[in-house]
Amino acid sequence: MIRIIGSKLFWRSVLIFNAISVLLPVFFLVNSSLRSSTDFANNPMQLAKHPYWHNFAQVWQNGDFANFLKNSLVITGGSLVVILAFGVGAGFVLGRYQFRGQNLILGFVLTAMLIPAKLMILPLFIQLKWMHLLDSQIGLILVYASGSLPAAIFILSGFFRALPVDLDNAARMDGASEGQMIRKVLMPLAKPGLAIVTIYAAIPIWNDFFLPLVFIQSPEKKTIMQGLTIFFGEYASQWGVLFAGLMIASLPLIILYLILSEQFIKGLTAGAVKG
Amino acid sequence: MAKQGLKRQQNRMALMLLTPALATILIFTTIPAFTTLSYAFFHWDGFQRGSFAGFENFSRLFHFPFREQFLIALRHNLLVFVGIFLIQTSLGIFLAYALFKIRRGQRFHRTVAFFPVIFSLVIVGYTWQIILNPFFGPVDYIFHSLHLDTFARSWLGDTSTALPTLVFINLWRWVGFPTIIFLAGLNAISTDYVEAARIDGASEGHIFRKILFPLLAPSMTIVTILTFIGAFEWFDLPYVLGGSSGGPAGATDTLALMFYRLSFGSVDSIANQIGIGSALGVLIFLIVGVGATLGAKWLRGREVEA
Secondary structure, eight states: OHHHHHSHHHHHHHHHHHHHHHHHHHHHHHHHHTSOHHHHHHOTTOOOSSOOTHHHHHHHHSHHHHHHHHHHHHHHHHHHHHHHHHHHHHHHHHHHOOOTTHHHHHHHHHHHHHSOGGGGHHHHHHHHHHTTOTTOHHHHHHHHHHHHHHHHHHHHHHHHHHSOHHHHHHHHHTTOOHHHIIIIIIHHHTHHHHHHHHHHHHHHHHHOOHHHHHHOOSGGGOOHHHHHHHHHHHTTTOHHHHHHHHHHHHHHHHHHHHHHHHHHHHHHTTTTSOO | OHHHHHHHHHHHHHHHHHHHHHHHHIIIIIHHHHHHHHHTTEEEETTEEEEEOTTHHHHHHTSTTHHHHHHHHHHHHHHHHHHHHHHHHHHHHHHHHHHHHOOTTHHHHHHHHHGGGGSOHHHHHHHHHHHTOTTTOHHHHHHHHTTOTTTOOOTTTSTTTHHHHHHHHHHHHHTHHHHHHHHHHHHHSOHHHHHHHHHTTOOHHHHIIIIIHHHTHHHHHHHHHHHHHHHHTOOHHHHHHHTTTTSSTTTTOOHHHHHHHHHHOOSSOOOOOHHHHHHHHHHHHHHHHHHHHHHHHHHHHTOOOO
8 A cells, every 4th residue: 555655656646637637627618518508408428529619609699798708808907907007116116115114014015915805895885886986897996906906016026126236226327217217127027026916916806706796786897707697597508508608708717827827826826925 | 416316216206106006005905994893883774874883783693583694604614614624735735745746747737736726716616516417417417327316416406415515616626726835835845854864764655744744834824824714705606606695595605695695685685784794794804813813823833944
């Protein structure tokens, strides 16, 4: 027994078994999205020999679905712009300058990182209503930005701090202003940090459905994950169409993950692992 | 002179760059976090704040009919924490060790192991709902075709299997996360210790128990705390699969679902109870905050310097 556990063969089989457990449901999803609903209802376990693309056409023709996707893109994109623009600035100042009150500001940012967004949903709801930002994409973008900014600032200030000080002095000697120095010298060097922050923030926002559930009421403003819950009510037991809908909603991230898996893993575990 | 000019330019720059970020955090995180505390101490009529209530909302939470709901939900959260902690953490260490041992193809297996983490819980939830569907899903289809009909059941519709099934789906979606954290932990351990033990004739199992596992303590701290926070704020998966009342028949109800129902109303009662909801919110925050702080303190204490 101990021999077996010590062997490479055993550990390799563990990994292969795990890969099958992970990929089988995903394969089931892809395969079923290419079968007609009646075909699936007859036997859920057959291969899609003749891909039934009609499911995807049907999802696409449901005008709402395309609109949900567009809304998710706008909200995720908008949040990222705010997070990166504000985060780079604050990260630069906290990582690179030394001034009185710096620790106070860092403490403020770190405390905000510990506040769970779900539990302050009520005051946020009432506050957004008062600010006329309820049922508004801008309101949602600002709430997402606020949620991701503390960690973004923390990660980026670490990156900026690690860059050599001589860079700044050389740039200043050459007559660069502080703004030029950030844009031309430091930003390109902090690119890995920007990639981590982008993924760290973008994935949970794209995938989230709690905040839109609470804050967005107009059907035309809903996001894709929220839209899926409506979609599942509308097309109940039209299996092929439901699978196609799930596929379309997950495809953007699957493709990105296949290209950028290393950055994804770094980005999504950034909050947990030091440095 | 030039230096003072630079200092002034820097001060202006710092103010200009810090203000947007800090203002956003202040308005949309810090202020609501403080007001959430105050909400619990007032009477509410819908979204209209009434008179000061003292601890009345808290005491109502501990009386009929909220008390029963609260205790059931709390019990579910505790079970979910213990279940996730035991299964997900040990499986995470197991998979991390397998990845650590196998160098050839490690990149592929690491990518695959982490893959489910990128999926939205809505997509994961619905996909598994169909996989486990008693009439059309492949799982029960296999049981029926093998004439093992006793094993086929409505996994998510049966009150006795609904919660364990949710924990299982959660495991599928999340186990890659602790795996990667533990793998990073294993990779950070100096190979000198392992080499020295090997020269002394220690077995692989012995090396894992006496050297690698104790040195994984920092990763264990992170994983445990994140699991604890996640388990007591568990909302998305039970909501997608069981609705806001934690169906079937409250078998998957959690504190966060109860908080949501009290805050925004539910199918059974449209009227919301913001005061009691906020009291519950404060309570969840206390459980998570105190639990995570004490837990982190205790877990850090048992970490050894590597």
